[in-house]
Amino acid sequence: MTRRREWILIAGVALAAAAAGYAYNAWRTAPEAGARAEAGLAALHATRLPDLDGTPQPLAQWRGKVVVVNFWATWCAPCREEIPLFVKLQKKYGERGLQFVGIAVDQPDKVRPYAAELGMNFPVLIGGAGAIELTRALGNRAGVLPYTVIVDRDGKIRSKEVGVAKEAKLEPLLASLL
């Protein structure tokens, strides 16, 4: 075998292996991702979680409004950073049909004093491990907080944001949906 043919052979095998590996990975993850997002949306609409008084609250009760679902926790510093912005926007746009809903991946007795301190003017629900699963289903693959989903009046997801929300981006988006 000549040198050149040898190298063509090696390159061919390497490329084939790479292509096979990549295709396998794509096949393994891709079709599920689409189905998962669908199922995630369905699950979001079907979610019913206890509020700070322990009363179960279905998310479906806010259908027809622009709903901002924010997954957060008191132990998550960046989450706490963005809540004053949510309080402000809820005050400003609440009458026009904007509804913030906080889902705290936390214990109720940790959330209660915190919500009072910040004057959270929107419902805060207590989610468990299932809440993180729900965000994963919605596309939060790493399972991190804060995670924010914006649902429009028709129940469609318009934005999914990992990390702290920025006023300059969030407010125009919400205004356009209202």
Add this chain to the structure above:
Amino acid sequence: MLKHLLTILWLLALAAPAAAAEQDLLEPDQAFRFSARVLAPDAIEVRYQVAPGYYLYRDKFKFAAQPGSVELGTPELPPGKLKKDEFFGEVQTYRGEVRIRLPVRAAGAANVTLVATSQGCADAGVCYVPHDQTARLTLAAAGSAAGPVRPERSAAESKDEGLNALLSGYSGSPGPGGDDGTIARLFHGELWLLILSFFGFGLLLSFTPCVLPMIPILSGIIVGRGNRMTRAHAFLLSAAYVLGMAITYAAAGVLAGLSGAMLSAALQNPWVVGSFAAVFVVLAGAMFGFYELQLPAALQSRLADASNRLHGGHLAGVFGMGALSALIVGPCVAAPLAGALLYISQSRDVVLGGSALFAMGLGMGAPLLAVGASAGALMPKAGAWMETVKRFFGVLLLAVAIYLVAPLVPLAVEMLAWAALLVVSGIFLHAIDPLPPGARGFDRFAKGVGVIALVAGVAYLVGALAGSRDILQPLAGLRSAAAPAAPVAFTRVDSTDALDRTVAASRGQPVMLDFYADWCVSCKEMERYTFSDPEVQKRMAGMVKLQADVTANTAAHQALLRRFRLFGPPGIIFFDREGREIDGLRVIGFQSARPFAKVLDQALAFERGAP
């Protein structure tokens, strides 16, 4: 030929980020890479490799061990970096590498499952939920002087158990830890292995083309020409020379350790670690003969002159010659020596540095001693094989470079780097060149090693591109897809009434109830990776298996979830033979096959223990 190799390396380097850029945020297992190993019969070391841009909270660690007979002491948490947080005040965080010593008291338990809970965040402004990582370790029987067991990488992760621990209330943060976690202790027990390796490297270095041919000449100079002497005297003189050389190396090692200790903070910096790795790559290039690295010729000749002024044949003279010879760093030795010193400075340990380099000096001098003692009878013949030894050091230096950057890069990149190194080494060992007829045994052996390296490299390549992120089992991801096991036959229950009826009807048999939903990723992972395991299936065969599919989330489903105080799937509940829930045995979140099999064992054992 080299051009081709470089092209392939370059292509691999290009492919790596493409594979890594799939998602911006790392999965928690990659952001906080976890491993644990046994240090001594009474201590475990837990290690986290925190990816750059991520950090762990010092006061959020929690450790637990199975079986219950294993007691964990207070974790010795090294001091963290102070971070001013506008909400939490001053908190201590860890970046880079964290090693935590965990005292352990095990009453006869050899196999321990360690569950480590950690919580961290990314600089990007997100936090991870408390995360569990598991390692299985084998403890030596207490009292025996057994050495440390090979470190085990975390084999399984049950992702949301830590979260549940949080939701049901933390038991507070671990107590303050001692901050005397020096490297010396970390190398405890492994120190001798390291010193032995350095001795071996020294020996190998003496077999490189610029050292071996010099040995007989050197031996002549040491003994002193024209002097007739006994072998014992010749050996003694050689020993003095070797000792002089080894002590100089040891001094260099001590200096490297000291400088490392002084720069300890800087050595955590990804840029510094990255440039160290780059230096290793440059050093490796010298070993492959792309260029030569050695002390400037002027300096070398000055040292040689000084050495020449000393007289052979006298103990003090040859000792001085040895000490000077260590400073005349030739082209074959320069790169590996620099590599060894860099490695020592990374370890930041003066004692380790001194002893390892001393051992290396002894190793380099060993052939000289053999020549001195045997009057030249015990000398391997110089030949082309010495080039192979030189290249071996090149591969070794590249391996160290990969090892250094491993914590900083995604696992996929690390795997691709290993793949590249193995494949290229394999090619160099003529893995795909035909053997000439009548090839020597050494050639056949080298080809065998080359083929192994090539196959292993291809396995890493395929595994990495197929999404496998496991250094120890690069192809594990392909296996589960290649042989899908039969799905487990669950009986569906849709309401508390249906559940009660079924449980009552299965009296005399243990019952397992699995909460499932289509959108629940962990549930699917359980199905794919855990329920499909033959060991798990064997155990589940003796159980009544129920499943509540709560995708539709009807009122009946919610009642069912509420009854078990669950907010949603995933969740697995076990009932005893009498139809009562077995307290404390529920599995929430994903659990891999081996720990889950243990839970099943407990469920089955509970049955037998019940009246």
